[in-house]
Amino acid sequence: MQALHLEGGCFCRAIRYRLAGAPHASMVCHCRTCRGLFAAPVVAWLSVPRDAFVFTQGTPATFCTTPPVTRWFCGRCGTHVAYVHADEPGWVEVATCSLDDPCATPPTHHSWLEHDIGWVKFGDGLKAFPRSRHDGD
Numbered sequence: 532m533q534a535l536h537l538e539g540g541c542f543c544r545a546i547r548y549r550l551a552g553a554p555h556a557s558m559v560c561h562c563r564t565c566r567g568l569f570a571a572p573v574v575a576w577l578s579v580p581r582d583a584f585v586f587t588q589g590t591p592a593t594f595c596t597t598p599p600v601t602r603w604f605c606g607r608c609g610t611h612v613a614y615v616h617a618d619e620p621g622w623v624e625v626a627t628c629s630l631d632d633p634c635a636t637p638p639t640h641h642s643w644l645e646h647d648i649g650w651v652k653f654g655d656g657l658k659a660f661p662r663s664r665h666d667g668d
């Protein structure tokens with residue numbers, strides 16, 4: 532994940548952002564919250580230092596969920612592009628597939644298989660964790 536200055540945004544392009552640095556983690560989440568927010572079976576995320584993430588166009592709408600997470604999405608087309616967890620303000624989680632080139636930052640593992648709905652089979656050989664990969668550290 533050495534690519535720098537990755538750019539992305541929402542589907543209608545009203546919201547645009549830039550990543551000034553390489554993501555520290557890239558994963559596919561199978562949790563209920565991601566599934567519900569995106570109405571999709573799984574959602575891929577990148578972890579990026581907060582100071583490496585900047586909106587370059589538009590002002591995102593926000594939506595807060597519990598645990599205390601502020602979610603940024605496009606108020607026009609609805610794409611959820613990123614979120615910040617109140618307990619980890621130094622990081623932004625960016626929706627991988629909101630990048631212009633999501634192929635640049637492929638996932639390294641799957642998380643929250645405990646919530647998996649079971650009808651998507653990946654067979655990509657990546658590690659899969661019942662919850663977060665940090666559980667059991």
Ligand SMILES: [Zn+2]
Nearest residue numbers: 541543605608
């Ligand atoms: Zn939009």
Ligand SMILES: [Zn+2]
Nearest residue numbers: 560561562565
């Ligand atoms: Zn999730």
